[in-house]
Amino acid sequence: MAGTIPPPIEVRLDELLRERGMTLTELSDRIGLTLANLSILKTGKAKAIRFTTLEAICRELDCQPGDLLHYSNQGDPER
Secondary structure (H helix, E strand, O other), X not given: OOOOOOOOEEEOHHHHHHHHOOOHHHHHHHHOOOHHHHHXXXXXXXXXXXXXXXXXXXXXXXXXXXXXXXXXXXXXXXX
C-alpha cells in the first residue's frame, strides 16, 4: 500500500533462518510454537512477544534478541 509507514520494530526472522539453513516449520517444531504464530511474528504483524518465546527462538537460532529485532525510527513522524 502506498503511504504505509513501516513499523519501527523490524523482525529479522527470515534472515536468521536463511543464514542457518532452517525452515520456519523446523523452528516451529523445535520450540513448540505453532507455525501460524511464528508466521505472524515473521511478517511483523505481532503486537507482542513473550520472553519465553524470544528465549526459545534465540536458543534454537543461537542468536541474541538484538539479532532478531531491529529498531528503526525511519518514517516516525515524531522524529
